[in-house]
Amino acid sequence: MAEEFILAFDDLQKDDSNNEKLVDFVRNHYKNSLISLEFCSTLQRRLDIANDHDLPPFFHNFFRDDLSRLVSNHSMMLDTLKPMCTGFNKELDSIGLSQKVSAIFFVAAVIICTAASAIATANANPEWAWAAVAGAAPVTSILFGALGKWRHSVLNKSETVVRKHKEITTRMILAADCGIKDLINIHFVASRLEFETKSLSKTVDNGKKVAAVKRSSEELLQKVKNYNGEIKWVKQKVLDIIIKP
Template sequence: MNCHMRSAAEITGSTLMPNANVMVQEFVLALDDLRKDPNNTKKLMDCVCSHYANNLNAPEFCSALQRRLTHSPATNKLIHQQPVNDSFILHNFYRELGFLDEDHSMMEKSMRYINDSFSNELSSIAVYKQRYSVFFTTAAMICAAVAPIVAVNAILHMSSARAGIAAAAAAFSILLTGLGKWRQSVLKKEETALKKHKQITEYMIAGAENGAYYVSIIEKSARRLDFVSKKMSEAAYDGKKVAAVENRIKQLLWKVEDYGDGMKWYKQRVIKTIIKTKVG
């Protein structure tokens, strides 16, 4: 196929360098390694496992919020002396959310560029398959049709040269048919590999969208709880309000758990697809 198959790094180069985070760059390079050799799966598998790890320390964050709601049973007043590192814990949680949002956003953008390129390559392969099929089939049919005509003329005119031409035409017809089948098999192999690579990027895109969605929800809930718990720590103790906030803190933990479960699901899908490229 007379077309240049651009690498993933080439496709995303203008958008990745030099601002992209290291993880996305490594993933793109690992995907290129897989395209060069279907057995080069280790680097990509490592990137996938790193990308889908849930590093949010939600329990620590929620504990810091709950400490604001702690009160003294003796005086029924809030205990305002909080551990010194609570503000640091909250800050780290928000910072990690920011990193995750950036990772998901950059991953989605990069994978979309690559996925679109794969779609274009698949379209090109489909066109080449059709052209080669028409060319080789037509050429083989012409040679097959010419061979008996030349052979008859050779007999009528008792010409050994024409007989040789007829034999060559028949042989060339067989050769063209075989060559056409070989070229189609090569294109089919490229097409199959591309479809598997495209499926990887599609799962990565969906995973990035899902991740960004949950990160957004988690951040909004966390900041709201941060604000409310801080206000309550400065006011008189209200048992009902405290219970309501504690319930919402539990819901935040569930959302973080849902986020982690989603990341695990997409990681499994991507890894299975990578394995298929190796065995297929």
């Protein structure tokens, strides 16, 4: 998965319009299989039948396999994204330094040429040397000014591209961090529900335990729905960043 992401991101870096692979990767990576219709409908039925003492038959494998897989995917993306984001920060620092150096150089060049022109004009005489300087300095000044603007434009474009790439990785890093925390919380509630359900089966008439199972079921369903909503939101945000001009 990490290799697939890197290859897709390389395509984007080569050409901003070449984003199909990265778009497909993001859609697949944030495709949420945790909140299946089967799971939601089954868990919802438990809320309507508070004395149902048996967890859904797929419950244990569902959380053991799916939660573990999703946490592993998020962790793998963190390991891939963080070095990339660090690299983009270094690139931005380098571009910022180049912008400052370039600005100083071209401004100084224009000032020198302007001063040379003024001196040459003041000292102009029939001798060809001063006349040549007086004529060439303004042209050179204009040339340096144009080169300075061109260099500034190139650096600005590079900065814009790198900032976009950093924004993508930053957004995905935050999503992975939040996703892992959400999944850990979901696992905690699922484990508690499993324990309460097993305890309930031994004391069928215990109203407090029945209520506890119902509360845990409601909490679990809500946390899973929240996770699903966050993943859906992140997917759209990342896609918007990728495809924006």
